[in-house]
Amino acid sequence: MPRSTIARRIFYLFCIFLVIYVLCFQWELLISLGLGEDNIKEFTFGLIPAVAAVTLALALYWENISIASVIPTAIIGISWIVTGPLLNFSTLVKSNTIYLNNIYDVYVGLYVFAIVFCINMLMKQHLPQKTGTFLMTLVQMATLLIPAVQWVYYALYQSCITTSGALLIYQTNPAEMLEYFHSLGYSKLFFIIIALAAIISVFAKANCHRIHCSGLSWKPKIIALLSLIIIFPSFYALGSEIFPECFPIRLFLDTRDYMNRSSLYAENHDAKFAELQAVQLHKPDHPHTVIVVIGESETRTLMNAYNPSHVENTPWLTAEKNNPQFTLFNNVYSCVWYTVPVLEHALTESNFYNNKEFNESISIIDMAKKIGYKTYWFSNQGSVGVADTPITLVANTADNAEWTDRDLKESCHDDALLGFLQRVNPNENNFIVLHLMGSHIEYRNRYPSEFQRFDDGKINEEADFDNTVLYTDWILSQIFEYGREHLNLDAMVYFSDHGSDPLEGRKPDETGFKVLRIPMFCYVSPDYIERNPVIADTLKAHQNSFFTNDLEYEFICGILNIQSPNYDPSYSLASPAWKMKRQDLVTRFGQTSLMDDKEF
Known part of the structure; x- marks a missing residue:
């Protein structure tokens, strides 16, 4: 040629x-x-x-x-x-x-x-x-x-x-x-x-x-x-x-995984729940509501309420910081840097200290139902997916479980969840879990245009992340105000599953401590404080204690003041029996000591 x-x-x-x-x-x-x-x-x-x-x-x-x-x-x-x-x-x-x-x-x-x-x-x-x-x-x-x-x-x-x-x-x-x-x-x-x-x-x-x-x-x-x-x-x-x-291959693979795990979880769940023994101490004699909000990808060191030198992206939480009924916990860490293992442990008695299996564990929904609460799960995350399967398995055991993508036929901004709260009967004792989309990548898609307050000219980097935090702060304020005004709010807990670093993006295999530092706060009403003064004092005493979010189940059980063979108060920040010190706590699948975080 x-x-x-x-x-x-x-x-x-x-x-x-x-x-x-x-x-x-x-x-x-x-x-x-x-x-x-x-x-x-x-x-x-x-x-x-x-x-x-x-x-x-x-x-x-x-x-x-x-x-x-x-x-x-x-x-x-x-x-x-x-x-x-x-x-x-x-x-x-x-x-x-x-x-x-x-x-x-x-x-x-x-x-x-x-x-x-x-x-x-x-x-x-x-x-x-x-x-x-x-x-x-x-x-x-x-x-x-x-x-x-x-x-x-x-x-x-x-x-x-x-x-x-x-x-x-x-x-x-x-x-x-x-x-x-x-x-x-x-x-x-x-x-x-x-x-x-x-x-x-x-x-x-x-x-x-x-x-x-x-x-x-x-x-x-x-x-x-x-x-x-x-x-x-x-x-x-x-x-x-x-x-x-x-x-749609990923969608169908996730659906198949969900159905397989759902079958296994369901096989074990009914028998475990029937055997569960739990009582609530100092229960109020009037209808009331406890709300747990699960955040997504918020990093506490990138929040003004925790880091005053950071931009003012948490006006509501910063203002409530001095409210004696609020406790901001300053040294909380995620147990893993991505959602699946975090929520498998945070929602159940399984943690990286007792080595119980997720499918064999009691969930916080089970506990709330057993002590007489009507339970709700409202989510703005997917109802099926690799990151959603353990959440959905637990959520489906609630009396009412609804998702924006499945029940509103859309997934949208987190304010869609506020409408679900109007379906809760204020004349009953309610336990509500709200799962936010929060600061999930891609940041620019997570908030309405009116929350575009910070702008560095870059998409999905620091400014957009700050806008997601600002929007989540507003969402939390709306949940709090609605609960207090309409549902006789007794207690409210917020924590993030893990953090995010807008400068680094996603790293599937390893990550620094920055994305393991997460926010957590707890609100208790004046009536709650009167009924449970020891717990209220304990929360303030543990404000600076180190904590990992695979122990959220124990913390919430402590807030509910539960006695049960399936609750160990020595793992709960809400209990005077709390025994864990910084040197005892681990992250990254239980492989890394919190002592290794040299920056904070």
Whole structure:
């Protein structure tokens, strides 16, 4: 081949690489809100091998490329790139649904193109025409199935597939599926069948043409080998990290995990609850309410109430700091730097000191129910997901459990939870847990525009984090005021699951102490103080004690003044029996002493 021809081909391939790269990058920016610096950095470099796989596949079969060989595969790849992000973004715009920037769908589309294109060309070259056409059409339809299902779902419900939809799909048996298709009506079924038939016919017609490699007899074998060198690494890239994280695969994997764990938790729960013994001392003789608020990703050293030199992002909590009925605990740490293990321990008697298993443990909801409270769980986080499964398992044991994404059909800003409080009967004894979205990444998506008080010109960094803290401060004030004015608030506890460092972003494997330092406060009413003076004095005495949030169950049991074989008061800051010293306390899955935090 002439050198000028080789140079021209390399130039064309380089232009193809550049065009695909730029289009994919711009597409992700277009349909993403608040794409953080960590996402941009990952996408900038992660996109290179994915686009390279496409370019190498085209280069390998350059002499045999035709519209028929490229178009069907391009439709499949573009469908993966476009469908998940677009439908998520559209649903966000229409219904304010939680939106997490997802770069994995783009990777899937590119790698799928490279794999399917090479398989297609191999079949055209080495299999009989009818056999190759049939097999290739099956492969193409299989790879197009998931995007197609998403579009059908969107056409029916004007929404991307949600948690509720995934649960419904998992829980539907074949008979119910047939009944559902019948309920769609003949016109919709006819349209679906016609669309499928059209796609199959187009793919089949494109696949029926054979190709031949000109030149030496060994050339087809070399090309086949090089095709495998493209196919297998692309399969590995998809299977190891990318495909399980794309939409809606991650949603269905989380749903399956939730259902499996839910079954196990439910098997143990009823027997444990029946055997549970608990009594409440000094119980008020009138209807009252206890509220527990679980925050998300708040770091106490980045809050003005704890760090006066920081920007004024906690006006309400800073003002209440001097209220004798409030106690701000100054040395509280998260037991782990991410949600799953934190809440498995914080919500139950399982902690990193007694080594009880989550599925064998009594929860704080169980305790509250056993001593006569009507229990509520209101959440603005997902009802299903890797980070939500232990929460949902416990939450579903409450008398009333509601989620904004499942019950309001949307996930939105935390003020949506305030409406749920109006459903609580003030004439009953109530125990309410509220789970906030708080300062969860991406920060810019976590607060209304009117709380954009701090602005450093950067998205999802320090100023935006401060705005989330400001908004959470307002949410807490509204919960407190509503509880006091309408629900006869007896006590209120707030703690964050873990912290966040807007300068560092997310680190899955390790983190510094900064994101382990979390806020926690407790309010007790004048009537509570009169009934429980020892507990009230103990809270103030332990204000500067060191504490880890895997002991929240014990702390709340202490606030409720419970006596039970399933409550150890020596682990509770609300009890005079509290025995833990700083040197006894551990974080990072029980592997690191709090003594190692040299900054505070």
